[in-house]
Amino acid sequence: MLLTNHVLSGALIGGAVRRPVPAFLVGVASHFALDAIPHWGDWRDRHQFLQVAVLDGLTGLAVMTAFAATAPPSRRVTLTAAMLGAALPDLDKPTLLWFGVSPFPAVVGRFHSGIQDEALDRYGREAFCAALFAASALLMLRSTTSRRAGSNLPSYDGAHIRPAVSAFIARVTARRSLPA
Numbered sequence: 001m002l003l004t005n006h007v008l009s010g011a012l013i014g015g016a017v018r019r020p021v022p023a024f025l026v027g028v029a030s031h032f033a034l035d036a037i038p039h040w041g042d043w044r045d046r047h048q049f050l051q052v053a054v055l056d057g058l059t060g061l062a063v064m065t066a067f068a069a070t071a072p073p074s075r076r077v078t079l080t081a082a083m084l085g086a087a088l089p090d091l092d093k094p095t096l097l098w099f100g101v102s103p104f105p106a107v108v109g110r111f112h113s114g115i116q117d118e119a120l121d122r123y124g125r126e127a128f129c130a131a132l133f134a135a136s137a138l139l140m141l142r143s144t145t146s147r148r149a150g151s152n153l154p155s156y157d158g159a160h161i162r163p164a165v166s167a168f169i170a171r172v173t174a175r176r177s178l179p180a
């Protein structure tokens with residue numbers, strides 16, 4: 001699948017998972033899950049591959065930068081970790097192109113290329129995924145931002161719940177300590 005789609009799905013994961021390390025790991029897993037579903041690819045030749053890969057690589061990096069820059073500060077690290085995890089398995093594409101080596105063990109490379117389900121006539125499907133991931137990630141980011149901006153909706157990190165939970169515990173404890 002296109003790097004841009006991996007980055008967008010990473011942004012979605014970064015909005016849903018709370019901590020950076022799990023977000024990174026779920027991001028990596030999402031990469032292989034998305035590569036295993038039917039997607040656009042199986043390029044005619046190296047020229048076509050490079051045409052798509054260069055544009056896609058630059059778009060993916062721009063999307064990653066934009067999401068990281070506009071994320072609420074409290075979510076930025078987790079969001080970036082998820083996007084990096086989701087993009088990581090494709091790091092072998094530029095390193096193979098420029099240096100002729102992959103940073104991953106051969107077994108990972110074999111697994112990664114073995115799961116690909118690609119066809120050249122699936123551009124529409126790839127574009128649909130891009131639109132879906134982008135819209136979902138933007139909506140999630142927007143709701144996160146607006147909640148933090150002082151609306152009375154629950155805040156993303158659950159901070160609003162803590163005083164209520166503390167008050168409830170205090171009330172229950174006080175009741176228990178009363179003589180029967």
Ligand SMILES: [Zn+2]
Pocket residue numbers: 001031035089090112
């Ligand atoms: Zn891949």
